[in-house]
Amino acid sequence: MRFKIQLMFSLRNVPQRLKSPLVAALTAVTLAGCGSAIPFVETTGSIHRSAAHPPNSAFTGPFPHDFPIQGIDVSKYQGDIDWAQVKASGVQFAYMKATEGGDHVDEKFQQNWKGAKAAGVARGAYHFVHWCRPWREEMRNFKQVVAVERDALPPVLDVEATPESKTCKRRLERGPAVAEIREMLREMERHYGRKPVIYTTVDFYEHILNPSELEEYPIWIRSVKYSPHVKYGSRNWHFWQFQSDAKIPGIVGNVDRNAFKGDHKQWLAFMGMEDLDKPRDLPVKTAGTSQVLLPF
DSSP: OHHHHHHHHHTTTSOHHHHHHHHHHHHHHHHHHHTOSSOSSOTTSOSSOSSOOOSSTTOOSSOGGGOSOEEEEEOGGGOSOOHHHHHHTTOOEEEEEEEETTTEEOTTHHHHHHHHHHHTOEEEEEEEOOTTSOHHHHHHHHHHHSOOOTTSOOOEEEEOOOTTOSSOOOOOOHHHHHHHHHHHHHHHHHHHSSOOEEEEOHHHIIIIITTTTTTTSOEEEEOSSSOHHHHHTTOOOSEEEEEEEEOOTTOSSOEEEEEESSOHHHHHHHTTSSOOSSOOSOOEEETTEEEOOOOO
16 A cells, blocks of 8 residues: 555656556566565466465475475365366366265265366375264275275375364364274275375364374375474475465366475375385285385
8 A cells, every 4th residue: 555655646747658557567566576476376377387486475495386296186165177277287186075974975076086087187085084973984985985996196084173063073182083093094005005195284283193193104284374394393294285275277266286295206106106115015906916106
């Protein structure tokens, strides 16, 4: 507001024919100085922007653009997705909600699952934990909906506090919660032959997982206000959800953006397309063969 008043005052004696271009030029300079001249997602359709600014000015490094493998996560709330446009924008992977609790299935899951594969976007499924259902029921629900597919990303277990739930008022305690999570992760790994990923939020991590609970599993952290180390300390993360209001071609409305912590070779290894020096003990068997996966 202050800039606008001073600008108009200083232009009172400028000829009218010169005012418009001069105002435009000065405004562009000012916005660039504020770091908002270039949006994080280019309107031209690229998920990668040309300027090195993070989506949040509070990030102090590492920054999301430091990581070459970028993706999104979706659910029914993103509606009908044009996966060809999503792929063309530079999105390299997508995790999509499959199930919640013991009986809920995301209504867009099958559509997203097939659409992403057809477009060539690496995709994986996640289960949202409902803390008032037995863990076996939850895993049964997920296994019934998500098929075992060779080209799918490792499954994800989404663990969050749900204080606003109308159907579950359980107060979580670290010991019992960790025990249940461990059982679900073991069942996922047994069924899919891949070490699953834990998705979590800052508050859940601080109360249940901090600093080293279940650290044998890859972790996907949500941190849209700060760089990961601010809230997660030295915990080694594997995925970083760094933005919740991104605009991606092919998706109407906002969508979450994520970065994979690793380079292209590590990404191929995570997907099971390249062996590592230290293979896991658990192989994935497909059509009479076995493939060694990475111990991320």
